[in-house]
Amino acid sequence: MTHLPFIIxxxxxxxxxxxxxSAGAALRLRTARLKLLSLEPAKPSSPGKKSVS
Amino acid sequence: MFLHSVCETNKPLSASHSSASRLSSFFHRYxxxxxxxxxxxxxxxxxxxxxxxxxxxxxxxxxxxxxADWQQGDSVRxxxxxxxxxxxxxxxxxxxxxxxVLSLVWRHPLADLAAAEIGPVGACITALCxxxxxLWGKPMWGAWWVWxxxxxxxxxxxFLYLGHITLIRAFDDQQRGYRAAxxxxxxxxxxxxxxxxxxQWWNTLHQPDSITLTSAPTMSGSMLWPLALSMxxxxxxxxxxxxxRLRASxxxxxxxxxxxxxxxxxxxLS
Numbered sequence: 001m002t003h004l005p006f007i008i009x010x011x012x013x014x015x016x017x018x019x020x021x022s023a024g025a026a027l028r029l030r031t032a033r034l035k036l037l038s039l040e041p042a043k044p045s046s047p048g049k050k051s052v053s
Numbered sequence: 054m055f056l057h058s059v060c061e062t063n064k065p066l067s068a069s070h071s072s073a074s075r076l077s078s079f080f081h082r083y084x085x086x087x088x089x090x091x092x093x094x095x096x097x098x099x100x101x102x103x104x105x106x107x108x109x110x111x112x113x114x115x116x117x118x119x120x121a122d123w124q125q126g127d128s129v130r131x132x133x134x135x136x137x138x139x140x141x142x143x144x145x146x147x148x149x150x151x152x153x154v155l156s157l158v159w160r161h162p163l164a165d166l167a168a169a170e171i172g173p174v175g176a177c178i179t180a181l182c183x184x185x186x187x188l189w190g191k192p193m194w195g196a197w198w199v200w201x202x203x204x205x206x207x208x209x210x211x212f213l214y215l216g217h218i219t220l221i222r223a224f225d226d227q228q229r230g231y232r233a234a235x236x237x238x239x240x241x242x243x244x245x246x247x248x249x250x251x252x253q254w255w256n257t258l259h260q261p262d263s264i265t266l267t268s269a270p271t272m273s274g275s276m277l278w279p280l281a282l283s284m285x286x287x288x289x290x291x292x293x294x295x296x297x298r299l300r301a302s303x304x305x306x307x308x309x310x311x312x313x314x315x316x317x318x319x320x321x322l323s
Contacts, residue, residue, distance in 0.1 A: 003128035006188045010131045011116065013188075014138075017181050018108075018290065021174060025297035032304035039311045 084162050086303045093300045100296060104289035111283025119279050131189040133280055137287040138182040139207070143245055145175035145291065146210060149217065150242040153235035163299070165231040166306070168238065169221050170298040174291060176214035183207060194258060202251035203259035206244055213241035 115133030122129035149171045155164035186204065187197045198204065217234045224230040252261045263271045272280075 003126055003192050006128055006192055007116075007130050010134050010185045010188045011112070013181060013184055014112075014134045017177055021177060021294050022290070022297075025294045025301070028301040029297050029304075032301045032308065035308050036304050036311075039308060039315075 086163075086307060089163060090300060090303060093296055093303075097293065097296060097300070100289050100293035104286050104293050107282050107286030108290055109286070111279045111281070111286050114279035115276075115283060119276050120273070122276075125193060128189060128192045129276070131185055132276075133283045134287075135182060135185040135189055136280060137284040138178050138185065140284065141288055141291050142175065142179040142182050142207065142210060143248055144288070145171055145178060146213065146238075146242070147245060149175060149214075149238045150245075153238040156231060156235050157239070163303070165235070166302045167295070167299055168217070168235065169231070170295050170302055172214055172217045172221070172234075174294055174298070176211065176218060178291065179207065179211040179214055183211060199258050201258045202255040203248065203257050206248045206251050210241075210244050210248060213237070213244060216241075 112133055116130055119130070119133075121127045149168050152164040152168040152171065155161040156168065183204075186207075190199070191197050217238055220234040220237055221227075221230045224233065251257060252259055
């Protein structure tokens with residue numbers, strides 16, 4: 001019995017899950033950052049203060 | 054430098070109180086959302102890019118260039134995914150339990166958010182560990198699943214993750230949800246040594262550990278190196294995903310707070 005289908009299924013599952021989790025996290029981070037930027041009033045930049053995002 | 058300044062301010066206190074206070078100060082240093090977000094922004098690329106590079110190198114090496122096992126043949130290549138996910142499933146739960154302790158003992162505001170973000174990622178990793186174990190078990194044992202001590206204890210770990218995710222969302226008052234989930238996470242940590250030692254305590258179909266801290270690995274270097282690279286890469290990837298989710302969660306809390314302030318302000322004006 002060839003083991004190839006089991007190996008392909010394992011690597012395929014890993015790639016699918018990695019893409020799902022990383023794309024989901026990146027999308028969520030981007031949405032939150034854009035919404036926060038639109039809500040927070042622009043502060044004048046002062047020396048020593050950095051952006052929060 | 055920070056610890057030095059804390060030591061300076063705590064000079065009159067007793068040694069034990071001073072160290073407890075120092076520990077508490079250390080944990081609360083990054084409770085400030087702005088400070089945490091700045092640190093997270095710096096850390097994110099340092100976790101993400103090495104994770105991608107190491108995972109790809111480890112998996113390509115393991116899939117195409119490492120030798121097949123004399124007994125298991127090519128199916129041993131599933132190991133380069135199964136072993137890192139198995140270790141990470143337990144390590145992720147240990148991190149979840151640690152966050153729960155930080156939340157219950159020190160009331161660290163980020164610990165609850167971190168636990169809430171580790172839970173779903175840990176559950177996915179544990180599910181992947183079980184699935185790849187099943188895909189490895191079928192050609193080797195002739196069965197997709199056996200009620201073996203190692204497999205069963207990892208299945209219980211998966212249910213613990215699911216219970217944690219469910220409990221956080223089960224209450225109208227989110228703080229109660231966080232507290233109930235933290236208690237479950239700490240109680241569930243008893244499953245971790247059971248997973249680790251199950252192959253020694255019981256006569257299992259699952260093979261014993263090939264890599265231990267106390268003895269030399271029982272596998273060839275040509276398999277060990279790609280395994281180490283994929284383990285490091287997948288672990289960094291786990292950390293990168295949790296960090297990105299946690300940063301998003303902190304920003305979402307800030308958004309909710311701003312919207313609530315805006316609504317209150319508009320209500321006062323009208």
